Each structure stands twice: as structure tokens, then as C-alpha cells.
Amino acid sequence: MAKKLTVVISQSQGKNPAKQQLEESLAMSLLLDGNVEVSLVPHLYDLSADHSGLLFLRSIPGDVILLSWLYPRGARWILDRQGIRGHEGISQLASLSEDSEVDREDDHHERNGNGKPKHEQVGIVLKDLPTRKIYCLDLRDHTDPQVYLKEIQRIANESTLPIVDLVSFIQAQPRAEQIEKYLRPLDILAEQKSATPLSDDDDAPANGEVVRRRWYPVIDYSRCTNCMECIDFCLFGVYGLDTQGLILVEQQDNCKKGCPACSRVCPANAIVFPGHKTPAIAGADGEVGDMKIDLSKLFGAPSAVELAARERDVELVRDGRDAVGLEIGIPRRLKDKPVKPRDELDDLIDSLDALEL
Amino acid sequence: MSDLTFLMGKFEARIPTDRLYSDNHLWLQPDGESGIYRVGFTAYSVRLLQDVYFLEWSIDPNSAVYKKQEIGEVESSKAVSSLFAPADGEILDFNEQLLDDPSAINTDGYGKGWLFRLKTDVQFLTPDEYMQHLDAGWEKTQSLIKGQYN
Structure with a gap:
């Protein structure tokens, strides 16, 4: 019988022992606890x-907590692109780049209903989202597993509210063996530990399937306005x-490894x-950085x-094509920038001294 | 010939007429051989930066550079900034003294506070042209600063 909440730990790239240890201790604690389904991908x-791993994620009918080494915004929209959709669950964990906001608690009730949460940009409104929630937590925010366990417990309590489509639980298909294995995270860990310690290959398959490093853009549809500047700019058919x-x-996979150019435009x-x-390109929320002026x-x-x-x-040159510089697909908005009207800024420089930052 | 003055609010930025200028607010003074310049921050730059705490170069001496190539970083009491080559050319060496103590940038920006020596055959702005450049960019500079405070 499926439990209501599934916690999925998305493993780090590479073999950083500190990261692996956090993943492992979270998996162990959650298993011992027994309140939630635990999985490792x-x-x-x-x-x-x-x-x-994605087949497994798609087969989860209810609320999901995803723990990953990614900014929540990135994680959420990677899932969305892969057909794992739901409403954004709001974590109360303070991340490194922002303080927890008191008023966030109410936000998730408003989404797609009468009005958007106020921290949300005006983007495309995605239709037909399943009613379940997806919570994305960033494993880089804290080193103490207890912080995550506490938040998971909080979400588990919240998630017992009757907002999940119970029918889909009843109708859930028995999972195929290749998917079922993700619900035995200990086996996955054991398998990884015994797997060819001689090989120093980062791409060592976790479950017999090879996972290679990939590089591609992820669209955040809460911000995207469908303006088409990216499709005009990218010349690689992504x-x-x-x-x-x-x-x-x-x-x-048409995308060029390391190239973030479309994100800049x-x-x-x-x-x-x-x-x-x-x-900012990796999906951190809001402004990142210190308070000094960037000159x-x-x-x-x-x-x-x-x-x-x-x-x-x-x-382009690497592909044997010609460089195009600023000739092709340059955003229209740059061609005629309006000149800002002059305002009372004359003594601005003098006021800099007063602003002790 | 006496120095020119650009008015930044009430602050008078001194623009000496014995040298040339780049559009990214550096001065260039011919240094012996033709095509070799000593390069430093103009009074306009220094006023915006205020007290410089830290200066770092990301390229080695005798490196070819292209205009707008990132070559280093500066941090001051008010600002941080990447630094960029003023023109295509070759950076011959850096003012080593500044790496330990960059305060000469503030105390003697047109002299001991020089940053690096550049070899190039590019034409730079005359003091008069630089004044016009400052005039033209002043509002933009203010909104750049204002925009980041808001």
C-alpha cells in the first residue's frame, strides 16, 4: 500500500563523500522512520x-519531496519538462540565498486559482496541473540531515490534508520491477558500494543504466512569456x-556543453x-550577491x-560553421532602447557617502 | 596647459591634459617607446570606486588581450567590478606595488597608482574627447548606480 508522501533523493554528480554521506543518512533515517516512501535516483x-529513474518518478501518484543538489527552481522545471508535474509545494527551509518569508505559508493555496502568489513573476500559466504538490529542497543549503528530516516531517503532516486525489492511489498500477527497485534504496546504495571500486568513472551506472553528464536549458514557465527570443537566438535547434x-x-542534447548564451538573452x-x-543562470531565486555596486x-x-x-x-566555429556575431537573432528590444528622462539625480554621487552599506 | 575638470555632482574630477583616455575610464600615458602606455584609473573612476581595498589580475604579464577582455577585479569600499582591457594589444606588466597595498590608487591615481603597461597601436581619446564622453555618459552612470541601490 502506497504511503502518501514519497521522498526522492536525487544523488550528486561525482563522488563527493560529504554529499554521499548526507544522502545516505537521510535515506537511512527516513527508512527507519517509516512514515514516507523513500527512493534514490x-x-x-x-x-x-x-x-x-524518471519512469519511477512519473509513477508516483501523490505528493513528492525531491531532495537534490540543485536550486529548487531548476529542479522543479526539470521535473516539469519530464512530465512530472504538480503544484509547487512551498518549503519553509531557509535557503542560503534568502530568508524564510513568513507570508509564504498561504501562497500555495492561491496558485492557478484566483490570483498568483505575490512573489511570482507573470509568466505562462500552465494548465491542467495535477492537484498534488511537488516540494523541491536544495541539499546544498544545510549540512545537518536533521534540518531536512524536520522539514520532511512538517510536509508529511501538511500532506495528510485531504487535498490529494485519492482515486489515483486506488488505481495506481503495480509497478514494474525496473521501477520498483527505486523503493529499495538500501539495495541501490549497497549495489553502488560493491560496484567496481577500481573504476574511477563518474558515470558509473547506479542501476545498470549509464548516466552521463548532460547540458541543456530548462525553461521556468512561471517566468517565460513565450516571447521567442531564445528560439530566434539559438542556432543549434534546441x-x-x-x-x-x-x-x-x-x-x-543539441545544446552545446557549457554554453549558456540563450539564458543571457x-x-x-x-x-x-x-x-x-x-x-542567477543556475536557477537561484531572486538577487544573489552582496550589497556593493557593480561597476x-x-x-x-x-x-x-x-x-x-x-x-x-x-x-558555431567549433562546429565548422561561420561566426555570426550580432547579426542573427539579436533581441529586438536592444535595437531601439528608450532614453530615460532626466530626474533629480544631480547630487546622487554626494549622497553615496551618506549610504554606509 | 591646465587640467580639465568634470563635475560629478559637487565633486570635481580632475582630467590632466598630459595624457590620453579610454572609453572605459582609464588614462593612458605614453611610456618611453611609442605604442607603450602606462594605464590607470581616472579621477572619475576613483570617485565612483572610493577606497580601493583589493586588486587582482587574472592574466599574466606579457599577455595578448582584446578590447573588453576580462583581465582582473577590483573591490573598494563602495563597489566591486571586473576590469577589462581598454583595447586590443598586449599587457606587458602590472604595478606590483598595488597588489600588496592598492591605496596609491586613491592617493596618487594619476601617478604611483598606475595599474599596468599596455602595448597597442590603437588610438585613444584626447582629454577633450574624454570630457565629452563623460558628459554623454553621466546620466547613464547615475542610473546605473541608482538602479542598484533601489
């Missing part, structure tokens, strides 16, 4: 669409449209590359679009 971002005309990352910051070193633009930093065009040119 390879690094979510690297799973190809037909990987059994983007496409669905039957409704909605922008889609159609050919994930996106006017809504809706394109996430979960593996990029810049937090890079003044000292000659290339604009995001110049940078994007340069990155794209590198990949």
Missing part, C-alpha cells in the same frame, strides 16, 4: 527521458514549439542551466548580449 538533471505554440526545449530570466557556475559595465564589461553572441560564435 541518479542526479535528476542527467537522466534521459527514458531512464527508469528550441521548438508544442502544438499549442508554446516554447519548448525540444532537442535537449532571455528578457525574463526564465532559462535555467542548472550546471552553470553563475547562480563592471562602467569599466567596459561586455553586455549580456555581446557575451551571449561571443559564446554562440565559439560553438
Whole structure:
């Protein structure tokens, strides 16, 4: 009999022992607890669409907590793209980049109903979301497993509210063997430990299936406005449209490893590359960084679009094609920027001294 | 010829006429051989940065650079910024003294506070042209700063 809440731990890339230990102690504690289903899958971002880990995730009917080494925004939209959909569950864990907000508690009741949560940007409203909730927690936020266990317990209590579609539990199909194994995380861990210790290969299959590092954009549809600048800019055929005309990352693996150029040209910051070193591109929420002014633009930093065009040119040349510079697919909004009217800023520089940051 | 002055609010940024300028707010003073310049922050830059705490270069001496290539980083009491090459050319060496103590940037920005030596055949702005450049960019600079405070 399926339990109401499934906790899925998405394993880290590579073999960082500290990370593996956190994953393992979380899996053990949750198993001993017995209140929730526990499962372990390879690094979510690297799973190809037909990987059994994703088949397993798709087979979960109820609420899900995903623990991963990814920003929650990235994780949520990776799942969405892979057909694992639901309403965004709001975690109360404070992440490193933000303080917990008191008023968040109410937000999730409003989604897709009468009005959007106030921290949400105006993006495309996705229709037909299942009523269940998906909570994404970032394993990089805390080193103490207890912090996560507490939050999982809190969510488990919240999730006993009768908001889950119970019919889907009753009708849940028995899972195929290849999927069922994900509900035996201890076996997975044991298998990994015994697996060819001689091989130093990061790609060592967790479950017999090879998982390679992948690189592709993930669209955050809560921000995306379907403006088509990404599809105009990318010359590698990554983007496409669905039957409704909605922008889609159609050919994930056409993307050029390391190139985040389309993310830079996106006017809504809706394109996430979960593996990029810049937090804003990797899906960190809101503003990241300190309070000092960044004068890079003044000292000659290339604009995001110049940078994007340069990155794209590198990949074009690598493919034996011609560099196109700023000739093709450059956002229209850059062609005629309005000049801002002058306002009372004359003594601004003098006021800098007063602002002791 | 006496120095020019650009008014930043009430602050007077001194622009000496014995050297050339780049559009990314560096001065360039011919250093012996033709095509070799000493490069430093203009008074305009220094005023925006205020007290410089930390300076770091991400390239080695004698490196070819292209305009807008990122070459280092500066942190001050008010700001952080990446630093970028002012033109295509070759950076010959850096002012080693600043790496231990960058305070000369503030105390003697047009002299001992020089940053690096650049070899290039690119044309730079005259003091008058730099003044016009400052004039034209002043509002934008203010909104850049204001935008980040809001």
C-alpha cells in the first residue's frame, strides 16, 4: 500500500563523500522512520527521458519531496519538462540565498486559482496541473540531515490534508520491477558500494543504466512569456514549439556543453542551466550577491548580449560553421532602447557617502 | 596647459591634459617607446570606486588581450567590478606595488597608482574627447548606480 508522501533523493554528480554521506543518512533515517516512501535516483538533471529513474518518478501518484543538489527552481522545471508535474509545494527551509518569508505559508493555496502568489513573476500559466504538490529542497543549503528530516516531517503532516486525489492511489498500477527497485534504496546504495571500486568513472551506472553528464536549458514557465527570443537566438535547434505554440526545449542534447548564451538573452530570466557556475543562470531565486555596486559595465564589461553572441560564435566555429556575431537573432528590444528622462539625480554621487552599506 | 575638470555632482574630477583616455575610464600615458602606455584609473573612476581595498589580475604579464577582455577585479569600499582591457594589444606588466597595498590608487591615481603597461597601436581619446564622453555618459552612470541601490 502506497504511503502518501514519497521522498526522492536525487544523488550528486561525482563522488563527493560529504554529499554521499548526507544522502545516505537521510535515506537511512527516513527508512527507519517509516512514515514516507523513500527512493534514490541518479542526479535528476542527467537522466534521459527514458531512464527508469524518471519512469519511477512519473509513477508516483501523490505528493513528492525531491531532495537534490540543485536550486529548487531548476529542479522543479526539470521535473516539469519530464512530465512530472504538480503544484509547487512551498518549503519553509531557509535557503542560503534568502530568508524564510513568513507570508509564504498561504501562497500555495492561491496558485492557478484566483490570483498568483505575490512573489511570482507573470509568466505562462500552465494548465491542467495535477492537484498534488511537488516540494523541491536544495541539499546544498544545510549540512545537518536533521534540518531536512524536520522539514520532511512538517510536509508529511501538511500532506495528510485531504487535498490529494485519492482515486489515483486506488488505481495506481503495480509497478514494474525496473521501477520498483527505486523503493529499495538500501539495495541501490549497497549495489553502488560493491560496484567496481577500481573504476574511477563518474558515470558509473547506479542501476545498470549509464548516466552521463548532460547540458541543456530548462525553461521556468512561471517566468517565460513565450516571447521567442531564445528560439530566434539559438542556432543549434534546441528550441521548438508544442502544438499549442508554446516554447519548448525540444532537442535537449543539441545544446552545446557549457554554453549558456540563450539564458543571457532571455528578457525574463526564465532559462535555467542548472550546471552553470553563475547562480542567477543556475536557477537561484531572486538577487544573489552582496550589497556593493557593480561597476563592471562602467569599466567596459561586455553586455549580456555581446557575451551571449561571443559564446554562440565559439560553438558555431567549433562546429565548422561561420561566426555570426550580432547579426542573427539579436533581441529586438536592444535595437531601439528608450532614453530615460532626466530626474533629480544631480547630487546622487554626494549622497553615496551618506549610504554606509 | 591646465587640467580639465568634470563635475560629478559637487565633486570635481580632475582630467590632466598630459595624457590620453579610454572609453572605459582609464588614462593612458605614453611610456618611453611609442605604442607603450602606462594605464590607470581616472579621477572619475576613483570617485565612483572610493577606497580601493583589493586588486587582482587574472592574466599574466606579457599577455595578448582584446578590447573588453576580462583581465582582473577590483573591490573598494563602495563597489566591486571586473576590469577589462581598454583595447586590443598586449599587457606587458602590472604595478606590483598595488597588489600588496592598492591605496596609491586613491592617493596618487594619476601617478604611483598606475595599474599596468599596455602595448597597442590603437588610438585613444584626447582629454577633450574624454570630457565629452563623460558628459554623454553621466546620466547613464547615475542610473546605473541608482538602479542598484533601489
